[in-house]
Amino acid sequence: MHIAADSDAASRYVAVRAATEALALPLSAEDCCVQPMPDASPTKWHLAHTSWFFETFILEAYEPGFRAFDPAFRVLFNSYYQGVGQQYPRPRRGLLTRPSLATVLAYRADVDARMRQLLGRADLLDEAPALAALLELGLQHEQQHQELILTDILYLLWCNPLWPAYSERWAAPAPGSEAPAWQRFEGGLVEIGHKGAGFAFDNELPRHTVYLQPCELATGLVTNADYLAFMADGGYCDPAHWLAEGWDWRRDQQINHPLYWRQEGQGWSEFTLAGSRPLAPQQAVAHLSYYEADAYARWAEARLPTEAEWEAASAAPGAALQQLFGTLWQWTQSSYAPYPGFATALGAVGEYNGKFMVNQYVLRGSSCATPAGHARASYRNFFPAAARWQFTGLRLARDVK
Amino acid sequence: MHIAADSDAASRYVAVRAATEALALPLSAEDCCVQPMPDASPTKWHLAHTSWFFETFILEAYEPGFRAFDPAFRVLFNSYYQGVGQQYPRPRRGLLTRPSLATVLAYRADVDARMRQLLGRADLLDEAPALAALLELGLQHEQQHQELILTDILYLLWCNPLWPAYSERWAAPAPGSEAPAWQRFEGGLVEIGHKGAGFAFDNELPRHTVYLQPCELATGLVTNADYLAFMADGGYCDPAHWLAEGWDWRRDQQINHPLYWRQEGQGWSEFTLAGSRPLAPQQAVAHLSYYEADAYARWAEARLPTEAEWEAASAAPGAALQQLFGTLWQWTQSSYAPYPGFATALGAVGEYNGKFMVNQYVLRGSSCATPAGHARASYRNFFPAAARWQFTGLRLARDVK
Amino acid sequence: MHIAADSDAASRYVAVRAATEALALPLSAEDCCVQPMPDASPTKWHLAHTSWFFETFILEAYEPGFRAFDPAFRVLFNSYYQGVGQQYPRPRRGLLTRPSLATVLAYRADVDARMRQLLGRADLLDEAPALAALLELGLQHEQQHQELILTDILYLLWCNPLWPAYSERWAAPAPGSEAPAWQRFEGGLVEIGHKGAGFAFDNELPRHTVYLQPCELATGLVTNADYLAFMADGGYCDPAHWLAEGWDWRRDQQINHPLYWRQEGQGWSEFTLAGSRPLAPQQAVAHLSYYEADAYARWAEARLPTEAEWEAASAAPGAALQQLFGTLWQWTQSSYAPYPGFATALGAVGEYNGKFMVNQYVLRGSSCATPAGHARASYRNFFPAAARWQFTGLRLARDVK
Amino acid sequence: MHIAADSDAASRYVAVRAATEALALPLSAEDCCVQPMPDASPTKWHLAHTSWFFETFILEAYEPGFRAFDPAFRVLFNSYYQGVGQQYPRPRRGLLTRPSLATVLAYRADVDARMRQLLGRADLLDEAPALAALLELGLQHEQQHQELILTDILYLLWCNPLWPAYSERWAAPAPGSEAPAWQRFEGGLVEIGHKGAGFAFDNELPRHTVYLQPCELATGLVTNADYLAFMADGGYCDPAHWLAEGWDWRRDQQINHPLYWRQEGQGWSEFTLAGSRPLAPQQAVAHLSYYEADAYARWAEARLPTEAEWEAASAAPGAALQQLFGTLWQWTQSSYAPYPGFATALGAVGEYNGKFMVNQYVLRGSSCATPAGHARASYRNFFPAAARWQFTGLRLARDVK
Secondary structure (H helix, E strand, C coil): CCCHHHHHHHHHHHHHHHHHHHHHHCHHHHHHHHCECEECCHHHHHHHHHHHHHHHHHHHHHCCCCCCCCCHHHHHCCCCCCCCCCCCHCCCCCCCCCCCCCHHHHHHHHHHHHHHHHHCCHHHHHHHHHHHHHHHHHHHHHHHHHHHHHHHHHHHHHHHHCCCCCCCCCCCCCCCCCCCCCCECCCCCCEECCCCCCCHHHHHCCCCCEEEEEEEEEECCHHHHHHHHHHHHHCCCHHHHCCCCHHHHHHHHHCCCCCCCEECCEEEEEEEEEEEEEECCEECCCCCCCCHHHHHHHCCCCCCCCCCHHHHHCCCCCCCCCCCEEEEEEEEEEEECCCCCCCCCCCHHHHCHHHHHHCCCCECCEEEECCCCCCCCCCCCCCCCCCCCCCCCCCCEEEEE | CCCCHHHHCCCCCCCHHHHHHHCCCCCCCCHHCCCCCCCCCCHHHHHHHHHHHHHHHHHHHCCCCCCCCCCCCHHCCCCCCCCCCCCHHHHHHHHHCCCHHHHHHHHHHHHHHHHHHHHHCCCCHHHHHHHHHHHHHHHHHHHHHHHHHHHHHHHHHHHHCCCCCCCCCCCCCCCCCCCCEEEECEEEEEEECCCCCCCHHHHHHHCEEEEEEEEEECCCCEEEEHHHHHHCCCCCCCHCCCCCCHHHHHHHHCCCCCCEEEEEECEEEEEEECEEEEECCCCCCCCHHHHHHHHHHHCCCCCCCHHHHHHCCCHHHCCCCCCCCCCEEEEEEEEECCCCCCCCCCCHHHHHHHHCHHHHHHEEHHHHHCCCCCCCCCCCCCECCCCCCEEEECCCCCEEE | CCCCCHHHHHHHHHHHHHHHHHHHHHCCCHHHHCEEECCCCHHHHHHHHHHHHHHHHHHHHHHCCCCCCCCCCCHHHHCCCCCCCCCCCCHHHHHCCCCHHHEEEHHHHHHEEEEEEEHHCCCHHHHCCHHHHHHHHHHHHHHHHHHHHHHHHHHHHHCCCCCCCCCCCCCCCCCCCCCCCCEEEEEEEEEEECCCCCCCCCCHHEEEEECCCCCECCCCCCCCHHHHHHHHHCCCCCCHCHHHHHHHHHHHHHCCCCCCEEECCCHHHEECCEEECCCCCEEEEECCCCCHHHHHHHCCCCCCCCHHHHHHHHHHHCCCCCCCCCEEEEEEEEEECCCCCCCCCHHHHHHHHHCCCCCEEECCCCEEECCCCCCCCCCCCCEECCCEEEEEEEEEEECCC | CCCCCCHHHHHHHHHHHHHHHHCCCCHHHHHCCCCCCCCCCHHHHHHHHHHHHHHHHHHHHHHHCCCCCCCCHHHHHCCCCCCCCCCCCCCHHHCCCCCCCCCCCCHHHHHHHHHHHHHHHHHHHHCCCCHHHHHHHHHHHHHHHHHHHHHHHHHHHCCCCHHHHHHCCCCCCCCCCCCCCCCEECCCCEECCCCCCCCCCCHHHCCCCECCEEEEECCCCCEEEHHHHHCCCCCCHHHHHHHHHHHHHHHHHHCCCCCCEEEECCCEEECCCEEEEEEECCCCCCCCCCCHHHHHHHHHCCCCCCHHHHHHHHCCCCCCCCCCCCCCEEEEEEEEECCCCCCCCCCCCHHHHHHHHCCCEECCCEEEEEEEEECCCCCHHHHECCCCCCCCCCCEEEEEC
């Protein structure tokens, strides 16, 4: 794992931390406190937990004379690190009206001041490569929570019948610039997984060889117009398109359109971070579950790509794939599993990825909510098949006959 | 139903409304927004709903040129009045980060200004007795929500592992001043139900005759020390003391002490509006479910009084009953049911009480959280048997052999 | 508690026990084994539990050299007597494919042989009045389970899409013979509760005085035709008729007609012990929940009677009430509660009634499934408000204006 | 898909069908009727559904003058084929006391007679290869249900506190014959998937190339003694060994030993088809969930094999792997997913496998309950990660450092 040169570390730290707080600016203390469902955490919790990460994994280990900002936070803002100790239950994060947003911001400021002091010590990062790695991990972790702040607040605001906007200025990602087409890839022996000196999460390693059959991938993402055609053709009503588990999920949850769509008169609107907007036909269809993505693909006589196909195609010379990054995460048919030779880090930080490798599906690319520079071709995002509140879409694949 | 003279109505309105807002003063906007369980509403919702009551039932009917402060509030802050229309679902009240607390306070100010203008019209109340009755009902309703603000915020703060105090100055009710004793009542034909010209809810009417057997009531409430003896004797572990449904409830919820008690070392503390406090042995034991109150009574070779016994005893000449009002609501063994000849008001306001008369139990008296002047001997409070977050205690009764 | 003379006891025992087994004759071993919901027990379990009652409460105490038929049965067939020890969980009764039906019938035969031997001892019942009382309680208990065998098997067969009949010869109770009318009762001081030397359950005692307002009761039960008018008038769709809890129950369970009704073309059929039958308009409407009975009554500008009204009216001289017994149990608005001075028997048998006195409503009369001679005017049946699988109907009451 | 020569088809049909009925012989009609949990079907249902398969997919298409044995069975015994029409809900299969076991056996006899008549027509299978394929699929399907009859009845009998044996003569599979060891496989390009002319399910196709890293597989299965060491080392109490979802599952279900184990004094017993037996240390540990298998593997500093590793290793020349077949199904870390180029059959029969390819994990090999000749190296069994009632065990794998 490679990290930034010493001179850059402190300023990168400052920039990433500031970006998180900027995301909270349009929100009131009330907005930041409430938890709309167990999977979606309050903004305030995200603000605190990301600070907890630096305090627990770096300051506690490296700061001379370390004293916790508030010892209670060790439990309150521990997400899931059993190695650190107890955790306040996830579904109850929204009950924490105290500490207040102001106190959490003070917590952030305190951690930042101490981190800057630590990072100011000459040669520290060179002498302590483990610290350098943890620093980078903390910043990458913070960027992941930046995206979660947006997905979680979108869900909260959507629960409000007033449909308030997060920010009127939020801009939807541009539609694909060209007509969709199929791009062929020959397969064979390819390498996937992270390569090179830049940062990568442990789950992207080790780089390894896989053998792929030839296939075709769509150059663009499935659009709202495409998806409306699926719906108009009774796509939500015909079990032939659906995984059995997806069909039951659809029936039990009474689902018949993407999460944030709403019928208005003859047309559809979509709830976005900019508020409710008329559905834009050429934009990529968003906030689909794996089940819906898979059903659409079957209906379209195609399938979801595997993550290896996606990664190999994204790196193929001459590939014309659009919308790989910055629009929507793209469901793959690959269950989230360890790469051959996968090993976790020692200690509690080793719980970061590995223990979630069951009953989740890999998403590739990145979304309009992903911080710039955060993602890469080998990046493996993952969510359960029923998740819809993330910025999830799909790119079709098909076998070469 | 009798109401205050015209000249007093406006000032009484102002006083009651101000008292509600005073209760919110120790709370942040975050505290006011969150809903810790479906039964406990956010303070902000209470602030808004009580205003909705005046706006919907009085201003909409009597204000010239009525315009709603915000038409969306008609649904958002309708608690359960089917006759008014749809209601925003109760378990989701805590998701309403918008309207903000500031907006809700502006809503209150707007309603108050319009109400004062309305009440300032000479002779209006005399000419419109229905309005006068609605005004008084609205104020009584607001007082009921004043108590709920306290019970609901206590529950919320208790959910927080930091156990923040609502107000350090909150004072527990004084213990009973005399040694407990049994007071005998002869029974026979007695009258219960509201009498006289003062306000009463419809469920206190009509006053009617009941025939009672002789009985004895305890002069004081069961204390923490009493209840500790029950616990020390294995009271929570012996099914012989419990209603079958209570025993299952206790087992499924893993309940073995009153709601807000917590063992600390060898002793117990109790979470209160003033924060966590050592358990005071002589104070009345609080926050019991009906099941616990009933089990304690059986263990003590006594029983819960009926509501008729309670009311008759409270009015008996020479009665030495203490702690009737102002300490804790007292469970009775009486299911909440209509009095003979009970009739509801016409229109949506008729939904106030009658439709809840099933599977709830009557509590009599009043609590330390009840606004001064709100309760009376004929007052019928009611909650389901499992409810513990109200200020509930018990007074024993027994048959005369 | 009075019981039969010695010479009659044995023959009465034989007759009651034989009647139970006769009820199982139309059923296969499979029919007798399955449990369709937690509230409805398998026939085999009823056959065994009623024998367990005699074995546990009589043979174990009075039989010289008592040895259990099978020690495991002490737990398996204990319904809810904590005083006897552990109970096999009620919702799992249907998993007991062993002991087989044949073994359970052998268990019955063994208990019967030992009971007959015991009862054959001269003067035993005179010398042991407690035994005599237990014997009568056991027989009354067995009769209660005779009715439950019918209600539970009806529910099971209704779950089967083949709608098999329990017995083609099962005859519905005759409709009321006269036009419905209101019968006035003057109220005042009346006595209710069991009187005289015959058997009564502890919950019918002590007989005591109550004061009643004047009221009117319908001479007959509400009919299917009456109920169809309620439905045609949108009775299931208008919350104004419903208790709040009933309205939510109706919505959550998607209920819009009585339990065993089914629309067929333009008409309705009803599933009965004789199989599916066209709905008979003049028969009493059956299998209603308390919520439905209460909603119908409000719609009809009436109410449910109290249990005291029902009992007093049934005993009034000159009363013209029909269908008091033998058609359907009649919901009252009375919550199941102890009579003043109520006391339970000592020991485990004291759990028979008292511990269920919460969140249930009293039904009076008896049904077409009640064994002849079992019920009486003071009899108090009770079920939760949502129960519909019993033979429940309603008789209207109203206040005298 | 290759099938048996014409002359053999009828006798093979008879043999497979008879084997199913032989499994039901030790069971009473009651045993055959009850459903202990939604995942485990009654024996009677298995007997009927396997007949339904032949009647629906073969007789209905090929029998001249086809008439259903009972038209209601088309829905009652349709497991999950949406293409055939409605299905009686799976969790309610145990409510079907009718049709009786006798009727279901008559149904089997009728289907068998008609099938034999059909199969007796000269050259039919040669002329109708689709029929031949369906016949073989039906027989393979029936064999799968033979195993399910055993797993489901084992679960039912275990629910009974009397712990009755299915058959005293049921013999546990022999332990591995040699000391466990690691066997190395070099990986590289290998082919997996069905090859050759014999029958295979669609999910084993197409045969295709995969690239494997070198690895080591254990020559035998993990034993009860091994697993006891894991437990003695606190394996169920240390989250470090567990997938996060597995840890929550363990906590919520209060799981701390394999499904059918029970502590007796100082030792353990295991419930088997032969009844309760002292735990045999050298036998393979059975009835583990994926979560438990994975936790054990981490504790043992190993991992689960992938299905490709398992299949390649089983076919490797010189491989010394024991207990591949006939002891226990072996969890792999591979999520159940389509092979590259996977295609389902046309029509309802195409629902056989493909629609279940989400949130399940592949098991390889076969178990002591699998009919002889049914499984093969390319066979893909699959169950959700929490499933424990199947005959599931584990074989360790590890990376080559």
